Amino acid sequence: MLTELSQRQGRASTRRAPEGVIFATVGVSSCYCRGMTENGVESLASVAPISRNWALFLDLDGTLLDIAPSPESVQIPKTLRRDLERAGEAVNGALALVSGRSIETIDRLLAPLRLPAAGQHGAEIRYAREDSVTLCSRVDLGEARRLLTPVTGIPGVVIEYKGASLAVHYRRAHTNGEHLHAWIVGALTPLAAELEILRGRRVFDIKPRGISKATAVERFMARSPFRGRLPVFVGDDKTDEDGFRAVTALGGIAIQVGPNHSTAATSWIEGPAAVRRWLRALPAPRMPVAANS
Numbered sequence: 001m002l003t004e005l006s007q008r009q010g011r012a013s014t015r016r017a018p019e020g021v022i023f024a025t026v027g028v029s030s031c032y033c034r035g036m037t038e039n040g041v042e043s044l045a046s047v048a049p050i051s052r053n054w055a056l057f058l059d060l061d062g063t064l065l066d067i068a069p070s071p072e073s074v075q076i077p078k079t080l081r082r083d084l085e086r087a088g089e090a091v092n093g094a095l096a097l098v099s100g101r102s103i104e105t106i107d108r109l110l111a112p113l114r115l116p117a118a119g120q121h122g123a124e125i126r127y128a129r130e131d132s133v134t135l136c137s138r139v140d141l142g143e144a145r146r147l148l149t150p151v152t153g154i155p156g157v158v159i160e161y162k163g164a165s166l167a168v169h170y171r172r173a174h175t176n177g178e179h180l181h182a183w184i185v186g187a188l189t190p191l192a193a194e195l196e197i198l199r200g201r202r203v204f205d206i207k208p209r210g211i212s213k214a215t216a217v218e219r220f221m222a223r224s225p226f227r228g229r230l231p232v233f234v235g236d237d238k239t240d241e242d243g244f245r246a247v248t249a250l251g252g253i254a255i256q257v258g259p260n261h262s263t264a265a266t267s268w269i270e271g272p273a274a275v276r277r278w279l280r281a282l283p284a285p286r287m288p289v290a291a292n293s
């Protein structure tokens with residue numbers, strides 16, 4: 001797997017640390033990723049610098065932003081907007097945020113920056129920053145919201161209704177996730193054919209069946225400026241695995257952020273701060289060629 005990773009990223013060299021950990025070094029020395037070799041040895045490899053021929057898909061919470069006690073209390077690092085802007089320019093505009101949040105909320109968090117984005121796990125999409133938002137599903141989540149309302153009686157459990165999807169957050173609750181999941185599955189039985197429950201970090205996302213971060217990636221990849229580029233998806237959560245599978249199906253790179261071990265990921269990076277350093281460490285812009293050279 002390390003060999004495969006090295007081939008994908010290029011310019012990699014490897015060394016074996018005394019404790020048996022394998023390192024691969026590919027330019028951005030401060031950003032490492034973790035994986036397992038075929039014989040079970042943990043490996044670390046740095047993520048390749050952003051390449052001009054990439055189409056870059058970035059999750060938001062837990063990937064670019066540190067997880068906060070509640071969705072409203074996330075902090076936006078000072079340099080993030082500028083770094084995203086620069087990264088977008090580096091890939092000729094082929095950078096999109098792919099998040100469980102609504103595009104309206106993404107815009108509010110990053111204002112005045114506005115980027116191509118897929119919100120609500122792909123239930124809505126904006127192909128270019130100047131475009132309006134397109135809904136990708138007509139499933140009404142109002143009934144699901146009504147069926148789930150009793151769960152808000154548990155202290156610390158909050159329902160976030162986003163229109164085309166909804167989320168049950170329990171970061172501040174002391175409830176058992178398994179029990180809560182079983183209750184939600186039971187409550188939504190009448191809508192089981194239409195809806196899907198995704199389990200994230202102390203959150204259950206409920207979204208229309210057939211809509212996912214994979215469908216969002218596929219929609220972007222069918223259009224300019226994404227079309228024909230190498231897709232790279234960066235995400236931290238179970239809900240990002242659809243995005244991982246979509247990019248790897250196209251020969252791309254799937255970067256797992258943080259402690260989750262995803263079988264769909266091709267590389268790992270340690271956390272949101274490392275992702276932000278990686279974004280900042282873009283290769284220098286190409287110098288103009290002199291007319292007489």
Ligand SMILES: [Mg+2]
Pocket residue numbers: 059060061062063235236237
């Ligand atoms: Mg996330």
